[in-house]
Amino acid sequence: MTDTSAPIVTADGTPLKKKLDQAMFRSRRNAFLLVAPLLAFIIASFIIPIVVLLTQGVYDSSFRKQMPTVATFVADWDGQGEPSEEMMQAALTDIVVGLTIDRSIPTKAAVRINREVSGATSMIKKLIRATGKWKIEYEGKEQRLSDVFRNMEDEDDSGVTLLDESERRAIGVTLAKAVIAQEAPVKAKMIKADKKWADIKYWQAMKVASKAASPAYLAAALDYNYSHDGEFQQRDEDRRIHVKLFWRTLEISLIVTLACLFLGYPIAYLLSTLSVRSSNLLLILVLLPFWTSLLVRTTAWIAMLQAQGVMNDLFVVFGLAADDDRFSLIYNKTGTLIAMTHILLPFMILPLYSVMKTIPPSYVRAAKSMGATNWTAFWRVYFPQSVAGIGAGALLVFILAIGYYITPALVGGQDGQMISNMIDFHMRKSLNWNLAAALGMVLLVFVLFLFWIYDRVVGIDNMKLG
Numbered sequence: 001m002t003d004t005s006a007p008i009v010t011a012d013g014t015p016l017k018k019k020l021d022q023a024m025f026r027s028r029r030n031a032f033l034l035v036a037p038l039l040a041f042i043i044a045s046f047i048i049p050i051v052v053l054l055t056q057g058v059y060d061s062s063f064r065k066q067m068p069t070v071a072t073f074v075a076d077w078d079g080q081g082e083p084s085e086e087m088m089q090a091a092l093t094d095i096v097v098g099l100t101i102d103r104s105i106p107t108k109a110a111v112r113i114n115r116e117v118s119g120a121t122s123m124i125k126k127l128i129r130a131t132g133k134w135k136i137e138y139e140g141k142e143q144r145l146s147d148v149f150r151n152m153e154d155e156d157d158s159g160v161t162l163l164d165e166s167e168r169r170a171i172g173v174t175l176a177k178a179v180i181a182q183e184a185p186v187k188a189k190m191i192k193a194d195k196k197w198a199d200i201k202y203w204q205a206m207k208v209a210s211k212a213a214s215p216a217y218l219a220a221a222l223d224y225n226y227s228h229d230g231e232f233q234q235r236d237e238d239r240r241i242h243v244k245l246f247w248r249t250l251e252i253s254l255i256v257t258l259a260c261l262f263l264g265y266p267i268a269y270l271l272s273t274l275s276v277r278s279s280n281l282l283l284i285l286v287l288l289p290f291w292t293s294l295l296v297r298t299t300a301w302i303a304m305l306q307a308q309g310v311m312n313d314l315f316v317v318f319g320l321a322a323d324d325d326r327f328s329l330i331y332n333k334t335g336t337l338i339a340m341t342h343i344l345l346p347f348m349i350l351p352l353y354s355v356m357k358t359i360p361p362s363y364v365r366a367a368k369s370m371g372a373t374n375w376t377a378f379w380r381v382y383f384p385q386s387v388a389g390i391g392a393g394a395l396l397v398f399i400l401a402i403g404y405y406i407t408p409a410l411v412g413g414q415d416g417q418m419i420s421n422m423i424d425f426h427m428r429k430s431l432n433w434n435l436a437a438a439l440g441m442v443l444l445v446f447v448l449f450l451f452w453i454y455d456r457v458v459g460i461d462n463m464k465l466g
Helices: 016-055 062-066 068-075 085-101 105-114 120-132 145-151 165-183 187-193 200-209 216-221 242-273 276-291 294-305 310-317 333-356 361-369 374-385 387-402 406-411 419-428 433-457
Strands: 135-138 141-144 224-226 232-234
Touching: 016 433, 062 068, 062 105, 068 085, 068 200, 085 105, 085 120, 085 145, 085 165, 085 187, 105 120, 105 200, 120 145, 120 187, 120 200, 135 145, 135 165, 141 145, 145 165, 216 224, 216 433, 242 276, 242 333, 242 387, 242 419, 242 433, 276 333, 294 310, 294 333, 294 406, 333 387, 333 406, 361 374, 374 387, 387 433, 406 419, 419 433
Parallel strands: none
Antiparallel strands: 135 141, 224 232
């Protein structure tokens, strides 16, 4: 009689379950090794840069590095009361040391303060000019501070500075002590250089800037100010621009998505129902824009939509507009909507076509044979089966539209700009990468929220791209 409770073993005596687990492990390991180079490339070139950039939206230690004495002092300050002599001396110490190391350091620190309250850059520059005229005993002779700072940049014949950073820092600390010992009290002299040194709001801004990890940039991205005491205050009406751009971005993305669905659904239906030869020809026409540069397509729309362009000429010919009162189709929201709809239309058609191609025509014919009208057969039988393609295409178009910036920058004008254009502005022109990262983080959270809504309503598992 066979013992059914005994484990099944292989020829070498190993339990079959263990052998299967080993084979499965080897299969998974080999599969992972095959995709490991691609995974490493994605992590190194995509994931890590995004994480590093987004981190800058909540972390900025530049002020602490550039003005460490002030940062340490104001970190324990309650943010109330008149600025003291000790606070002034701490600021002067950091400025003198910074100028000794690199004359751009105090200016960079001023830029960070200026992001919290305007006027900080001129405040520090005026103090730099004032202190540059002060004289100090250095290397056995009396010299102006500006000359001493300039001498720190002396180079040898090969273009290398004679003093390294650590040596300049040590000299700067010694100079700062000598300057304060000679000029103290410095409070009145600093206020004479610029009255803003007596204004408490600049010191409160330094307190905010001294925090390496801070929600200040995220607050700015949502049109709020983060105060020194940890409170959030909404900005003045004329300075609330980011939330308006977020709403405009959402509006444009939704309109473009609906327009692409309205135009793309009939085309995808034709592609799926026509003969193979006709559908292939039509599919080539759909894919044709992908063979042309995005910049070229957008520029072509400028020629099409301008006041003396093709579209307005046609409107005049057909009597839809007067020659002296043509439509404004460019450098506004209208131009952005038209150009983006044209560019993103294939991204709606292809998912729809891939789903419609799998819907058997016999379902509709069966519905008609049972007495259903054309509309009833389409709406009750065909349309529900194409919802997966609608969801995939709408999600794809919306996600692409929400991050567009080239097309709005070229044809959008002031009314057609999106939040991506503001991110581009801070990255390339204002060089406020921290605010750009904060705006990107808000946009990313918003997109992830939409993914979550889509998953709850439709289900990611039901999305079909092919």
